[in-house]
Amino acid sequence: MTRIIELNKNNLNRVIEITTNTLKQGGLVVYPSDTVYGLLVDSTNYDAVEKLIRFKNRPFGKAISIFVHDISSFSRYLCITSDKIDLLMNILPGPFTIVANSKHKVQKSLESEKNTLGLRLPKYAPVIELIRKLGKPTTATSANLGGRKPHYSIQSLMKEMPKSKKILIDLIVDAGKLPRNKPSTVIDISGQKVEILRKGDMKVSKINSFISNSEFETQKIGNFIISSNYLKNPDKAISIILIGDLGTGKTEMTRGIAKYFGIDKIISPTFVVYYEYEIPISPRASSLNPSKFEKYDNKTGNNKFLHSRNINNFIHADLFNIEEDEEFEHLGLTSYLKPGNVLVVEWGEKLGSLIKTIQKETVCFVVEITHQGEKSREITIQKLNKLK
């Protein structure tokens, strides 16, 4: 039988006592939070967590975050360094879910398939005091059935709930209508899981080294790389892998490469991962200092360059936001590895296993840019050896 109690200004302690008892007995509780109504069970109780998962119709392997009551819980439940904790203190408590690798101190089924766990430290006394009293975290998932919107009032929640679900709830704590705050923002600090290329993975020959003292010079070096190689290699795509820290000028280098094809609207593709440009059949005049850049002229080009869509593409990719190797399968980058196409990849060190395919299918250059001061950069260009 579901018990409903009201939470008001004067009865917090009593509500917490009742809720704690219910949770300790493996109960499922609907409880208010700083965002939406949440579904709470004891995160260390196997049966209680299973009950919750059944209730939510949650597919196995989909993660559920947990409520904690203080900052030190983050190092108790997550693999996380002390400097990260200090950082987190600046935004917590608040409407954020922090995701990192789990220390497996709560039920395994709350973790993601990648063994990460999400922690919530809300700025909301009824939750904080409850967890403190209970002495362990509870689940912090929104009180709704899988596939439905979260709820801000008990009435709307009950309206949606079929009888078969209602009987699974042991206790409802009704705090009235909650302010319509959005569910929390998830911040993943688990770190990069993509395979980072090491020097040893790439066998290179022919090292060229330059110093660039301005964005313009970086562009010119980019222009040099493509102009001295594009027409020489009609049988394969050209790929240029850019490796360098934030702010070294990778996008500037790309801009220089693109200018060779008369493409002058290069902006950072970080947000969408890659932008596709057409390599014009008749090259347009580049608007900026045209005399200083080598230009591709299609008259000297080769008919082999024309393909199914009758267009050659210039791909400007930026792997900054890529977090898992699996994501490459969905990106379709390999479909661009056709003769006449040019692929420029920022944060190319994250290419992982894809580097082998690129090395096989393209004429590949690795360009490394390093800071030599705020304006000056060292740029090394290496050609990857052919895979045998």
Added chain:
Amino acid sequence: MKILSIDTSCDETSVAVTSDLRVLSHIEYSQILMHKKWGGVVPVIAKRAHQENIDFVVNTAIEKSKIDKRELDAIAVTIGPGLAIALEVGIQKAKDMANELGIPLIPINHMEGHLYSAFVQNRNGNPKMDFDFPYLGVLISGGHTELVVLKKHLSYEILGSTRDDAAGEALDKAARIIGFGYPGGPVIERLASQVNNADKYKFPQPMIGSKNLEFSFSGLKTSFLYKVKSMDNKEIKKELCYLASSFQEAIFQTIMKKTKQAIVKTGIKKVLIGGGVSVNLRLRSIMRKMVSEKEGQIFFPSFKYLNFDNAAMIGIVAYIKIKNDFKCGSLKSIDRVPRLSLLQSIK
């Protein structure tokens, strides 16, 4: 006029059913499956290019709209800007549906949607707002930073845009530099609010001296990086909120000042704000103050979800296009344009 719209330009597979300016239903894949972006199963990028969800999302949107799909008058779809492989998924589905139902397919520029997002109404027709051109549009998102004049419906003149990084992207990267993961915007906003948005470090406001209305945030990012590199860990910890706040101020003050210049230059005092960053309360307050000093009016997306990428705004633009005698070409001619500019918007 009932339109089903599809947007797969970015993070979400999003589908809406609209009736004139009203949204009958709006469904995002993540809503259906997890409510929170953290599902632990599908990585972000995979989700962008996900083909499996589209049918499910379309069906749910139709079901929630409480209309029959045979009542639809047109299909609308985002053809760019965005990730090529993700755009394709939506375009293919839209073509199939237009074929099946024998109704027109309207190709839409995603950024047009953001410009019109202040005019999107809920099911009951609220808020009611009449169009009163001209407007000055300010688009601020993870992929775009643009100042646009709308002289009349569907007519855009770009006054200036970013030459490198978008404002939202710069905020994400700054968060990464000081040690936070993705997404960075909300974190920076939070840190900044703790020191009342103080501008302690006075980072350079890029291109503020120049007369043109272009933006560039890449140099700002570099100078932020150098500032942080010059500090030891203890100092960074101590100054974290001030660093975040100063960076955010440099970006927002630049956007505000450029918008102000644009108001002076064009004499247009009605300002439309759109794109993901427009959800930021500090940005809203800076822009509101400036526009009210100029005795103008400012309009933000009418509902919170409209700040972000969504198909509802795409349906609204499609309706306006049809009302303005849009002639559709053959289905075959509709293709993705990943770097579609507002100027290429098809009338």
